[in-house]
Amino acid sequence: MTPEEHEGMSFLEHLEELRRAILRCAAAILVGMLACVFFVKEILQFLFQPLRDLGVDPETFLQAPQVMGGFRVAVSVVFWSGLLLASPFMVFFIAQFIFPGLHKHEKKLVRRSSGVAVLLFFLGAALGYYFTIGLALDALIFRIHNWMGTSAEWIFLTDYIAFVIKLTLGFGLAFELPLVLLILGYADLVDVKTLCHYRRHTAIGLLGLAMMLTPPEPASQILMAGSLYILFEICILLLRRHEKKRP
DSSP: OOHHHHHTSOHHHHHHHHHHHHHHHHHHHHHHHHHHHTTHHHHHHHHHHHHHHTTOOHHHHEEOOSTTHHHHHHHHHHHHHHHHHHHHHHHHHHHHHHGGGSOHHHHHHHHHHHHHHHHHHHHHHHHIIIIIHHHHHIIIIIIHHHHHTOOOOOEEHHHHHHHHHHHHHHHHHHTTHHHHHHHHHHTTSSOHHHHHHTHHHHHHHHHHHHHHHSOSOHHHHHHHHHHHHHHHHHHHHHHHHHHHHOO
16 A cells, blocks of 8 residues: 555544554454463563562562452463563554555664664663662662661562562663654654754653652662663764765
8 A cells, every 4th residue: 555545545444444453462462461371480480580689589578468469460460471472563563554654765764663662672671670670679678678777578469560560661661762762863853963952951851751660769760861861872873874874
């Protein structure tokens, strides 16, 4: 379908295409969830690893005293794990919906950025899981109690799982922002001069974003904001190279 044919579609036909894309994304999530049902135990052990790295036994430190506690944990683990597995396919289905309305050079840009989007998401999630969770847990559970002269003998299993998943996903989603900026630059909607002018504003904005997406603990906030700012500077370098090549 050419862009002209796409523009000739009626509003209801556009809605039908959108409905199909949403159904395909939902089907991908469902398949991912079904695949994760058989590996809940292994996924939980993976999520417990940051506690083990701190010298804490998760079997005794994490408790689920509520009747529905175990069920809530299982649903959360299956859903978010399935979403992670389905994310590359969701990017593909969304690109399929967008593609017909794009011109050739725009399709090329979206095609290149789709793979980068998946890569950046998993890169951010890995940074959040392997480097940030341990720092945040150590500060929020142990150091603050040592400072107050108290102790934490156990915590809710549901709270721990939600904390780990949200922090990991927060990093993954935050790492998509540089790609959005890069796409805008390659589409000539922003330029290097403007980005350089707003460097300080960007640094403050990224720090504010990190405060919203991470727990109230400075190490994780600085790690997220610092990583995003480095990616911001990389975007400037790539866009400067793009502007030099542009006629």
